Amino acid sequence: xxxxxxxxxxxxxxxxxxxxxxxxxxxxxxxxxxxxxxxxxxxxxxxxxxxxxxxxxxxxxxxxxxxxxxxxxxxxxxxxxxxxxxxxxxxxxxxxxxxxxxxxxxxxxxxxxxxxxxxxxxxxxxxxxxxxxxxxxxxxxxxxxxxxxxxxxxxxxxxxxxxxxxxxxxxxxxxxxxxxxxxxxxxxxxxxxxxxxxxxxxxxxxxxxxxxxxxxxxxxxxxxxxxxxxxxxxxxxxxxxxxxxxxxxxxxxxxxxxxxxxxxxxxxxxxxxxxxxxxxxxxxxxxxxxxxxxxxxxxxxxxxxxxxxxxxxxxxxxxxxxxxxxx
Ligand SMILES: Nc1ncnc2c1ncn2[C@@H]1O[C@H](COP(=O)(O)OP(=O)(O)OP(=O)(O)O)[C@@H](O)[C@H]1O
Ligand SMILES: [Mg+2]
Numbered sequence: 430x431x432x433x434x435x436x437x438x439x440x441x442x443x444x445x446x447x448x449x450x451x452x453x454x455x456x457x458x459x460x461x462x463x464x465x466x467x468x469x470x471x472x473x474x475x476x477x478x479x480x481x482x483x484x485x486x487x488x489x490x491x492x493x494x495x496x497x498x499x500x501x502x503x504x505x506x507x508x509x510x511x512x513x514x515x516x517x518x519x520x521x522x523x524x525x526x527x528x529x530x531x532x533x534x535x536x537x538x539x540x541x542x543x544x545x546x547x548x549x550x551x552x553x554x555x556x557x558x559x560x561x562x563x564x565x566x567x568x569x570x571x572x573x574x575x576x577x578x579x580x581x582x583x584x585x586x587x588x589x590x591x592x593x594x595x596x597x598x599x600x601x602x603x604x605x606x607x608x609x610x611x612x613x614x615x616x617x618x619x620x621x622x623x624x625x626x627x628x629x630x631x632x633x634x635x636x637x638x639x640x641x642x643x644x645x646x647x648x649x650x651x652x653x654x655x656x657x658x659x660x661x662x663x664x665x666x667x668x669x670x671x672x673x674x675x676x677x678x679x680x681x682x683x684x685x686x687x688x689x690x691x692x693x694x695x696x697x698x699x700x701x702x703x704x705x706x707x708x709x710x711x712x713x714x715x716x717x718x719x720x721x722x723x724x725x726x727x728x729x730x731x732x733x734x735x736x737x738x739x740x741x742x743x744x745x746x747x748x749x750x751x752x753x754x755x756x
Pocket of ligand 2: 624685686
């Protein structure tokens, strides 16, 4: 059995400018705009939703299969992910485009000038899941995260056709997608993931009520930021789990992805939804405490102590036997 995680694979190039952009812009000359900012700092960070989720699963000792498209510049990133137990053998490598890249410069007033280059990501629509399943074994779950919309649709359709259980995680693409796209990505999912804002986008854009969404998915997991998570099931009682409280939030990017990794790891281990949400919150806390989405390392003892402090000895005891690869 296997876990297939499809979605974006990208790097973020983040620069900081020591002045204010506004001081360099001449409003009545904007049609001739040409400015260059001398920046103090460049940080290159590994990211992309599918890669972040795989990193989390790999850190917990699973062997997720990354499904997505990259460029030939992926070599270093591949090595990093493989060192963290991620199977990258089915990643599609474009012959002509670079790996997706987010380039952003921020100034001292937190204004940003940013560009996102999807690049090779648009080739994820060329990926078929069947040969991957043949290689690694029938999927327990296929997660379909934000990616090239055509690719997301293709993967979702293939899951429906072949009867693979799929997890819909459209997140960022909800802002761009229309109702028709979103309905197709969500309908028939075993689990739907979203945050609270995205939950409203889903009902608003699909025209489905909360109950109508639940009629089409098995379970809807809605993350609530620092307030934790609620799990809605069709006809089932809503489960709520608080987030960790002893958390110094440094930077939130990637918390949602880490939550998903923890949640899916627990399901793969056969644990129930409450335990899955607790493990998700625990892993997410590690990300919010660090700058960057793949910068945390898990130590078995510390992880279990924190788990027990947050959720009690029973949760720690349920998780402990599965953390045998952690040191
Ligand atoms: N300040 C915080 N303190 C503790 N845990 C947090 C905090 N913020 C987020 N989390 C954890 O992360 C989970 C996901 O957070 P959130 O709902 O903000 O996801 P998101 O909006 O999808 O984030 P992103 O898309 O930026 O990764 C929460 O359910 C919670 O467990
Ligand atoms: Mg999110």
